Amino acid sequence: MKEGSTEAPTRHPIDWQSPDFYDLDKLDVELRRVFDICHGCRRCFNLCDSFPRLFDLVDASPTGELDEVKSEDFAPVIEACTLCDMCYMTKCPYVPPHEFNLDFPHLMLRYRSAEAKHEGHYPFVPGQLGQTDRNGMLAAPIAPLANWGSARGNRLTRPVLEKLAGIDARVELPKFYGKTFTMRAKAQDKLGEAAPKEAPAKGRKAALFATCFVNYNNPQVGEAARKVLAHNGVETTVAYPGCCGMPFLEQGNLAKVAEQAERVSREMCELIDKGYDIITLTASCGLMFKFEWPLILPDNADVKKLAQATYDIDEYVVDIAKKEGLAPGLKPVEGGVTAHLACHARAQNMGPKSAEMMKLIPETKVDVVERCSGHGGTFGVMKETFEVAMRVGKPAARNVAKTGNKYVTSDCPLAGKHLAQEIETLEEAQVPKVQHPIEIMARAWGLIE
Ligand code: SF4
Ligand code: SF4
Ligand code: SF4
CATH class of the missing domain: 1.10.506 (GTPase Activation - p120GAP; domain 1)
Structure with missing residues (x-):
């Protein structure tokens, strides 16, 4: 499509x-x-x-x-x-x-x-929030304290954060983890969890771009992706030369995006030269690699090469299913799944890959919702735009709630979080568990609980 x-x-x-x-x-x-x-x-x-x-x-x-x-x-x-x-x-x-x-x-x-x-300057607070690597590196070693301070119900810190930084006190902010995905990947290697199994796709090599969000805020997604790929015979490595710069793009800071693009693409190309396909784990990073960077640096050979070698994780699994066939053993996921098609996944013009992938799971109800969640990066976080973000996302939230499924997935982790928060405000709606589509696949293969 x-x-x-x-x-x-x-x-x-x-x-x-x-x-x-x-x-x-x-x-x-x-x-x-x-x-x-x-x-x-x-x-x-x-x-x-x-x-x-x-x-x-x-x-x-x-x-x-x-x-x-x-x-x-x-x-x-x-x-x-x-x-x-x-x-x-x-x-x-x-x-x-x-x-x-x-x-x-x-x-x-x-x-x-x-x-x-x-x-003569970019907006200050979004600029600070956009320093995802710096923020992640500062917060990870003190994750329990950082999470206590940023918790939605914290009446001590959140009003102060709202007053000083303009971050709406009602917003559910991402949690930090002491052990980042890149650290966990090393542990997975030691335990042999990422060793490729005998499966039809054996021989493929994939480098997972950790993404700032998965690295610092959602490492389980990266672990699940590696397990799924290993189960399907794919040798994986994890790379994270730095954030793709999407938060800077939002602010119009194109020089900063170009700087990130040059640096990250140079390092990722070393892996491409070693025979690795490049996999992105969140929709926005995929959009940056495949489409936005080549429009910002059209003459950069590394950026071009990276764009051609990049797959979204769901797209990659569907590609395996079509070309070599998936490993056997997929079991139904009880309770059903609603696949929210994130705008930045749709903008990659690859079709509804998360839904296509999850429909490969036998006897599992998969519904699709493709309206915007309304989050839009800092738009869904700042006090002056939070209400609008909630209003824009309401139709999507209603559609997700109507399906009555146990899980909602989104390739955009912020969209998933935002949808859950919107569903909370609907009368008599059950809030589904938010997952990345690859976590649903890992569950269906019995690779995670
Ligand atoms: S698009 Fe990806 S790397 Fe960029 S800020 Fe978002 S999660 Fe981080
Ligand atoms: S309203 Fe939408 S479809 Fe119509 S011209 Fe503007 S951008 Fe295009
Ligand atoms: S649909 Fe609206 S929010 Fe999305 S890119 Fe167009 S103008 Fe911007």
């Missing part, structure tokens, strides 16, 4: 090294051109909060047209864009190669970059 008009849209490189990219007059001309097309089209009215904000501005103007809307009123439209890419990938008929050449999310990105350049 491919999304877009009739074919997957093509996307132009981001012209972030050109002075025109930051020219406020030229940016305004482009914003007005695109917003006017959107006003005439309005297909995206229910995707997020950006479009309703834009259409409300136009509808409230004296003429009901964009020409009466002041450019200084555009900021809330840009603020509400989480760069989920859904308008570009699933709705817009005017994306390239159409002559309108419309790329709404990348225009929002350009606005943020230009705004920061002219103000």
